[in-house]
Amino acid sequence: MKTSWYKEPWAWLVFFLPFSAVVAGIATLIIANQDPDDLVVGEYYKKGKAINMELSKIKHAQKLGMKFALKLEDNELIVKPTGIEKIFPLINVNFYHPTQQEKDFYLALTPDGNGHFRHQFEHDVTGKWKVTLLPFENHWKIDATITLPQSDFIDIIPNPSNAN
Numbered sequence: 001m002k003t004s005w006y007k008e009p010w011a012w013l014v015f016f017l018p019f020s021a022v023v024a025g026i027a028t029l030i031i032a033n034q035d036p037d038d039l040v041v042g043e044y045y046k047k048g049k050a051i052n053m054e055l056s057k058i059k060h061a062q063k064l065g066m067k068f069a070l071k072l073e074d075n076e077l078i079v080k081p082t083g084i085e086k087i088f089p090l091i092n093v094n095f096y097h098p099t100q101q102e103k104d105f106y107l108a109l110t111p112d113g114n115g116h117f118r119h120q121f122e123h124d125v126t127g128k129w130k131v132t133l134l135p136f137e138n139h140w141k142i143d144a145t146i147t148l149p150q151s152d153f154i155d156i157i158p159n160p161s162n163a164n
Helices: 011-035 044-064
Strands: 068-073 076-081 090-095 104-109 117-120 127-135 142-148 151-154
Touching: 044 142, 068 142, 076 090, 090 117, 104 117, 142 151
Parallel strands: none
Antiparallel strands: 068 076, 068 151, 076 117, 090 104, 090 127, 127 142
16 A cells, blocks of 8 residues: 655655755855854955064064063953063053954053053953053054963063964
8 A cells, every 4th residue: 555755754854854954054154144254364465564564563572671461350450561661651452352353452551650550440351362562652562362360460571473
């Protein structure tokens, strides 16, 4: 006795596999369009020259003996110069999150009476960050990858091999 095709379990299995692949493809397309990745830079030569310029800034900071110590405890950021005895009128501090660009932020800090740069955050800053320190004149640069919060001071020193 012959049964109808729709009553056969093997027929449903044969139809289900391609159908599930189509559904998964549509779901992947929707996810990819909702959060697209950044495009690759088209002008590689100009980008390469900019990287070399950044490396020269890091080497300049190394030649000057620039060193800083950074601590973030109880939502208070403290950056203190430890390399040379120089008063800086302003330090630009950039925080770059490794995976979520919308969390990146920038601080322009002025020194207190001790020469330390302080900032009180209204929200928690936690996780892994790339921190970049620049003077107002933008002639040297120091960057480091750190994990916050830090209860002890961590040294931030110029290292061209860790750049970009």
